[in-house]
Amino acid sequence: KNKSPLLVGLGDGTFNVVASDAMAMLQVTDQYLELHDGEIVILTRESATVKTLDGEVLERAPYTAEIDASDIEKGTYAHxxxxxxxxxxxxxxxxxxxxxxxxxxxxxxxxxxxxxxxxxxxxxxxxxxxxxxxxxxxxxxxxxxxxxxxxxxxxxxxxxxxxxxxxxxxxxxxxxxxxxxxxxxxxxxxxxxxxxxxxxxxxxxxxxxxxxxxxxxxxxxxxxxxxxxxxxxxxxxxxxxxxxxxxxxxxxxxxxxxxxxxxxxxxxDSIMAQKELFEDLAERYLKTTPNTFFIGRGLDASVCLEGALKVKEISYIQAEGYPGGELKHGSIALIEDGTPVIALISQPKTNLNIRGNVKEVVARGANACIISMQGVEHENDDFILPHVEPLLAPLINVLPVQLMAYYAALARGCDVDKPRNLAKSVTVE
Structure with missing residues (x-):
């Protein structure tokens, strides 16, 4: 083992197995032997022997994975x-x-x-x-x-x-x-x-x-x-x-x-019970577009980065997350007629500022979708989230963008769980 993760799964005397993650082996064993950098493991059907590079045999007790194999099943879910x-x-x-x-x-x-x-x-x-x-x-x-x-x-x-x-x-x-x-x-x-x-x-x-x-x-x-x-x-x-x-x-x-x-x-819970609304928003704003922008200010701008990442990962739309005020310093040049711009608004301090930024992109032809929170909402916003402490708003305003990314990927025929070119655990530099 050197740098990349490597783990031994111990069988019942009839097999042993190696993988980079315990979850890959949960269906066959819950007993694992950890390996450290610079160690060699010699596997046979009946045994697993860990040695140093100098050949010294190391005694190491296995541990039990605290994961239930049933937890990694989809159940009735499509994805x-x-x-x-x-x-x-x-x-x-x-x-x-x-x-x-x-x-x-x-x-x-x-x-x-x-x-x-x-x-x-x-x-x-x-x-x-x-x-x-x-x-x-x-x-x-x-x-x-x-x-x-x-x-x-x-x-x-x-x-x-x-x-x-x-x-x-x-x-x-x-x-x-x-x-x-x-x-x-x-x-x-x-x-x-x-x-x-x-x-x-x-x-x-x-x-x-x-x-x-x-x-x-x-x-x-x-x-x-x-x-x-x-x-x-x-x-x-x-x-x-x-x-x-x-x-x-x-x-x-x-x-x-x-x-x-x-x-x-x-x-x-209440947001996740309204999935069909976000399916409609994804259909309206993301189904056919080649690109989209997410804009917000403060904490909302950080969530916009995550929203853009989700859309890029699974629906392959070129998506960018920006602080709302930064667009006019260059990237607003990319706004054309019909470009979707998804605005997150949860912070009272910057409510008027980000709404001004929405007006700027709409004036250039953007198709704006506004997701706001009670306390800073306007009646024509596309979705209004229940109020939470603004400092914790990212915990709830990320849900709509996760769901929109999911439904956009479905609408575009993409493999939601296994997007191209990506792996779950990035085990190489």
Whole structure:
């Protein structure tokens, strides 16, 4: 094994198997043997022997995967992606259950609290959807916990590390915990003696094992290549971390997080019950277009990046996410008659600004779709979301763009769960 993930699945004496992820082997075994870089495994039907490069035999106990094979079945759903979007309310409730004690307070391990208490700056390192979740987490950490936070793309950070603060804490976001780009950064971080916290959906994964501490997402297996429930889970867990830091440092909290997350889960249920509305929106705005724009401001702009990514991944539409005010600095030149522009509006502070940006693109011929939240809505908006605390709005306004991407892919005849050129876990740099 060298860099890329490799795992041994132990059979009952009649077989042994290797793969990069436990989920690939769940149908045949729940017993696994982890391998570290620089180790060799010799497999026969009856045995698995782990050795160093010098030939020394290593004794290592297997572990049991905490995943139920039934969790990776589609059941009555046409696609894993639809199933996983539907699971998001349950994921939020599961996160509350795992991170809340009997008194209703947030409860993190002493190890996590110690890591955070020593840090003067947080560096979130991630790729793809996890990077987009990190952008939302940055706002939450800075506004709630008051700790300076940066978000970096893993594949760039490992080779172009910026000037760091004196006591940095690195937070690695990864659905699989096997992302090679992020793992390369973690190796460099450990070489320099810095501390790392991994937020992942997979206990026992490489990023979890090799970091100082782990906060699990408790989202259950995510099979579809386009990540949905891991995104909302990462934002929720980052919010929990921010609140715990704020409480420990005596900062005033703007609202009670856990009850508000419970409200978010209920609202998610209500949104997911209206799928046909988003199917109609996808039909109207995305079925035949070659390109589209997502625009928003503040936290909404971060969600726009995720909306554009979802559309690109599974429907193959050229999609871009932009801060609304940035379009007129160049990209508005691409707006033509009929170009779909999907605007997300949930932040009271920037409501009028983003609506002005919508008028700018409509004046150039754009076909605008507005998804807003109660409190900042206009009567002609295409969909109005129930009100939540604006800081948590990304947890609900991402659902419409996930659903629109899904239905656009269906309408265009694309393979929703297995889009071309992509893999679920990116295990090479």
């Amino acid at each position: 894993y992606m639809l199933k996983e979007m539907d699971e998001q309310p349950a994921v939020i409730r599961n996160i509350i259950q795992h991170y809340q004690n009997e008194n209703g307070d947030i409860e993190l391990t002493e190890g996590v609290r110690e890591l955070v208490s020593e840090a003067d700056r947080v560096y979130i390192v991630a790729c793809g959807t996890s990077y987009n979740a990190g952008l939302v987490g940055k706002d939450i950490l800075e506004r709630i916990a008051g700790i300076p936070t940066e978000v970096h793309v893993s594949s760039e950070f490992g080779y172009n590390m910026p000037l760091l603060s004196e006591r940095p804490l690195f937070v690695f976001l990864s659905q699989s915990g096997e992302t090679a780009d992020s793992r390369a950064v973690l190796v460099e971080v450990k070489k320099r003696g810095y501390k790392a916290l991994t937020m992942t959906n997979v206990p026992g994964s490489t990023l979890s094992r090799e970091a100082n501490e782990t906060m699990l997402l408790y989202a259950g297996p995510e099979i579809a290549v386009a990540s949905t429930k891991a995104y909302t889970a990462q934002i929720a867990v980052l919010a929990i971390l921010a609140y715990d830091i704020a409480r420990a440092t005596g900062k005033e909290l703007p609202f009670n997080l856990m009850p508000e997350l419970a409200r978010v889960a209920t609202i998610m």
